[in-house]
Amino acid sequence: MRQFYSLDLLAIMFSLGCLPLLFLPYLLSDWQWYGIAVILIILMLVVPSKLYCFLSIFVVFGLGFLWSTACSKQYLSSISPYIDKSLVVKAKIVNINTRQTATVVDPYYLSFSVFSVSEVMLSNNIPISVYWDKPDIPKSGQIWQLTLKTKVVHSYLNEGGFDSQRFSIANRSLLSAKLVDAKLLDSKSDLRQSIVDLALPYIDLFDYRGILLALAFGDRSQLDDSHRIVMKQTGVAHLMAISGMHILVVFGLSCFMVKVLLFFIPKRFIYFFVPIVIGWLCVLFYAWLTGFNPPTLRAILALSIWIYLRYTKHHISAWQKVNRIIALLLLFDPLMILSESFWLSCYAVISLIFLFDWLPLPKALKNKKRWYVLRLLHLQFGLTLLLLPIQFLVFQGVSSVSILTNLIAIPVISLFTFPSVLLALIFSVINCFSIALWFWLIADKSLQWLFFSLKWLNWLWLNIPSDFYWLSLLGWLGVVIMRTGLWHHFSITLLVIFAILVTPFFKQQHYCWRLDMLDIGHGLAIVIHDGKSAILYDTGANWEKSSAMERVIIPFLQWHNLNVQGIIISHQHNDHVGGLELLKSLYPKAWLMSSSYDLNNDYPCLAGNHIIWNDLTFNVLWPNKLVEYAQNEDSCVIQVTDGHFSVLLTGDLERNQEYQLITKYRDQLASTILQIPHHGSSTSSSYAFLNHVKPVKSLASTSRYNPWKLPSNKVIKRYQDLHLDYYVTARTGQISLFFNKHTWKLKNMRGEIKPRWYHDWFGSLPIYE
Structure with a gap:
């Protein structure tokens, strides 16, 4: 247990070492970076062995800091020579094409992977977002020669506004370009595009086309604006972005289908890990189909680590698993720490564990199926309270009906819409027209019913001023106080804390x-x-x-x-x-x-x-x-x-x-x-x-x-x-x-x-x- 405890402490320190990346006013210069590295090496050589335990904590924190800043500088240095230039490049299209019209009315951005600049091959491909205003409709996997005038994402910086520079760096999409000329070099599209082309004739038949594309291929560019507003104001927008929930549904559905097939196979060919392996491969395939966006990559990595820990019989708590997964994610890509979706995912999982550890349901209710709704209410209400801090910070507000809308939307999406989309994709690819159309219809009708409910329940979106963010901690404090009974011995302290939280109501401005x-x-x-x-x-x-x-x-x-x-x-x-x-x-x-x-x-x-x-x-x-x-x-x-x-x-x-x-x-x-x-x-x-x-x-x-x-x-x-x-x-x-x-x-x-x-x-x- 001592070894595991030490490993968990080191994982925490590595994650904390990456945290300064959020607040640094500037990145370290080369001599500063090497200076810190030399200091860490000297400390490891001269500090007595008795202090190695304390030193290892300090060193791992320093390594996390050095690793995160080094990755940041490496990314910026890889694109800096190409900002604000006129370039002729060869690049492969990353985006799938979900537009079937011969002419494109509105220009849009396309993601390319540049592998050659001015006929010079690059050691590492450079991602770039190109503003496409040509009538041609490029497809994923094609290779183009582009004449570009490059620029960089330059954020409008205002209090309360969206920080596009931070978002672009977190997603490694800082470099963009205006298209001057384009020439197709290789018209062959890849397997992803072929699958999309087989499914699009079905999807184009339905009213909720934009959401079906988002769930099937991770393409949210064609979401209807009215749908976006309703989803945001009712607090269910997270269900339409491919993330951990969707990965788990794919994994669970794949494992279930494999287990059903195993009933028809002789026992000597059956191994207990087969459903897990096939389920993981299906998840990997779906993530590839949706473009390996950062939230999906995080979810796959987390699932892989969980499977490893689960089936190597590491008996560790949920807290330890989450801690190690977060550290490994940041080791894989420390720029994740700038991503709001990373914080939302980690915070939601931590809140779930905290809720079940500190405010569990009574055993009498936990084991009775007829109390399913009550268990769901306990989960949703608890999560809503605990998620308030991150909701206020990221969205500057909260839906007043999110508890109710998520109680409806989560079962509908996870049990009907999303499984129907997955099955419809399978039957579209194997060209079973009637079955595929039937599943697409189920997915569309479930969305139609869901949005009818959401529009009816869309009462009020509450915008929260920055001064009132501390009030969002009341949910956490409430759970801690209920569990520990602090009011018995620390009532005055709790009153002081509450007084601090409500100080925004009496705040005086420091200016006239x-x-x-x-x-x-x-x-x-x-x-x-x-x-x-x-x-x-x-x-x-x-x-x-x-x-x-x-x-x-x-x-x-x-x-x-x-x-x-x-x-x-x-x-x-x-x-x-x-x-x-x-x-x-x-x-x-x-x-x-x-x-x-x-x-x-x-x-x-x-x-x-x-x-x-x-x-x-x-x-x-x-x-x-x-x-x-x-x-x-x-x-x-x-x-x-x-x-x-x-x-x-x-x-x-x-x-x-x-x-x-x-x-x-x-x-x-x-x-x-x-x-x-x-x-x-x-x-x-x-x-x-x-x-x-x-x-x-x-x-x-x-x-x-x-x-x-x-x-x-x-x-x-x-x-x-x-x-x-x-x-x-x-x-x-x-x-x-x-x-x-x-x-x-x-x-x-x-x-x-x-x-x-x-x-x-x-x-x-x-x-x-």
Whole structure:
């Protein structure tokens, strides 16, 4: 037992050694890495043998740290030479094709594995995601020659927003490219594509085509948006992503079918491990069919380790198995620790073990089949409570009906839909038309019934502000208190803990007011707030399938629990007004100000008008008249002031209007902070205007890869010539200004708010390319 205990302790220390990868502001340099390695070696040589036990713990922690940082640097160094380049490559398609039309209406991303660059063979293939906008429909296994303009995934960095850089590094998909030209070299597709081609004629017949593709082949690209929303808001989205549950269903179903077949085989040919081996091979085949995505790989590795431990008669607890599996997973790929799906999987398994160890059902109920529903309720309710911390952290909210919807969805998916999909795949491949169609129909009808139930039960999604995350620990505390009876002897301590958890209700802001320029790519969205209510200046762009409002602004508002009381629109170009309708639908009581009489303003944006909000005054400086459709020159220019500090918001103001403002206001234009006009276009930010505003800091909102090359070199030179500090969201991420009565300070996401190595500026191109 002592040996096993030591092994488990070492596994824990190795996992903890990988944990700093989440928080490091930068990766170790080569000399730092080798320095730590030398120190560990010296310690092993000079420390007395009596201290070897303690030393081994320290060394394994150090090895975990060195291994995780080395793998991270190795991945970045393998793709860094190819970022922001024009390349001619030969690559093999990784994606299966689930599109059967002759022409593709919407461009999409395809995953390639590059094995040759400029006719030079690579020692290791490089994964790359290519934006495919050609009419050709590539198929898995084909080899293409591609002319690419490469770039790197560059995340919008905002509080409460999705971190695409971290996600891409965790999945080793940081490198992407725009397609310039493509030439097919080998049209032969692989076995995966052949299986897909046999199943697609069936799947295309059904309404829930996107979900059937997700369950059969792991392709979630064609999920219907309405289905995505319903699944997220009811807390069942995890059931449609291939993960541990699906792997276990495949394993269990395969073992069961093999055991049935063994009844017809002579006993001398039957071995107890045959169902296990065949089941494992079936799991491996299914994982290959779905593309070996990271959650599937983790599940297979975990299942393999479990089978090994189970059948080598290692009598260890569930905690020990999970501990060792996590350590081996991180040894296999330490970048997993950046993956939210990895944390969700591990956390869910740990919660299950904790629930059954600390809050088991009474034995009288455990062994009675008629109490199945009660056992299921115990499991689902307990899991919901224990999963709250990870739910709040990853999804910034929780479904109010997730207990009920999962009680319905898990049995339907695991007992009807998914087994039907697997059997339908088998009969589709062997061309049993009627049987295959029957199983696809069962899968589709089960989804139809499930979504009917989910839509009926979709009552409320609860968004949780960041300040209230500590409350999510109440579930864990409740279980511990119930099991240990702590209230008998530590009631005062428990009251103190509870008081700490509810402190967000009484939290005081450390600033009087705050301004955030959000990182939304090309566009503008500025939030002015006091920690409770907010006014927005512009609402970002609306895209084909999403918007900056949906992806960035609303998550930010919910993260800070802000109620929008007012909306100011500078002008009516899409990158400034695109999210207005969605914002108005969420905050119908918010007043509206703009320089267009076509937008049904509550307050017209006319020079000379002003609004007092809390302790701030919003003085309108421009325009002099309202228009039907507001252009750049009609931008609503507002000076926000608290009496000590001021911010000049300019929208996309042009040079001619800058001169008119100088003529009219002169020294009144002086402001502490300037929103750089027109994203740093050379048609704005004249020397005369900057000399009159005299900003201490200037802020511009742009995207890294914008086609207008903003901010322009001419404008940057003007700010440098006048010794004016400027910040660009493409470089810094979200820019936040905190104002008190007599002081103010500036922070940005990449520099001060959340500095992480995976938030670095990868590649060499300047902002505008």
